[in-house]
Amino acid sequence: LNNMQQLWDEMEHIEKPFVVAHHATCVGGGLEMSLSCDFRLAAKSASYAFPESLFGVLPASGGVSRLTRLCGPHWARWLIMANKPVNADKAMTMGLVHEVYPDETFEADVMEFCHHLAKQNGEQMGAAKVAIELCAELGRDSARHIERMANSGLMLNPAYQEGIRRYMAGIGGKKG
Secondary structure, X not given: OHHHHHHHHHHHHOOOOOEEEEOXXXXXXXXXXXXXXXXXXXXXXXXXXOHHHHHOOOOOOOHHHHHHHHHHHHXXXXXXXXXXXXXXXXXXXXXXXXXXXOHHHHHHHHHHHHHHHXXXXXXXXXXXXXXXXXXXXXXXXXXXXXXXXXXXXXXXXXXXXHHHHHHHHHHXXXXX
């Protein structure tokens, strides 16, 4: 269990986005691993559960803490204490998944999302991942300092000025 926890912690800390796609039942350790990913996408047929309570234990590799942080104690109680599974639509309501796609187009929809991510600025994505995780743990004032520090480095990148120029040129052409 300790090795899995270390791996999933590492996934959270790598400055690249992790996307997990659920096209079927996601339970126990698989769900715990999914909770360490940045984006969770579900097919309409996906479902989620923590069956550990059937064996008299809790999810042992960060499942309790990650689920509680993502979905709140209300839904953590539902999945862990009440041992109630949820379908993809309920998982979306809970904040467990970001999007639910039709089964028929699931693979194409997931690939489209991944291609969209791949087009984003890599340095911005890495800085955003770190800043979001830090800000989640800090108060408002400290979180704003993290934003400023992250942006200070990003704004030194020549790609930033070029991006601003292209954006402004696009807006200027749409006036009127």
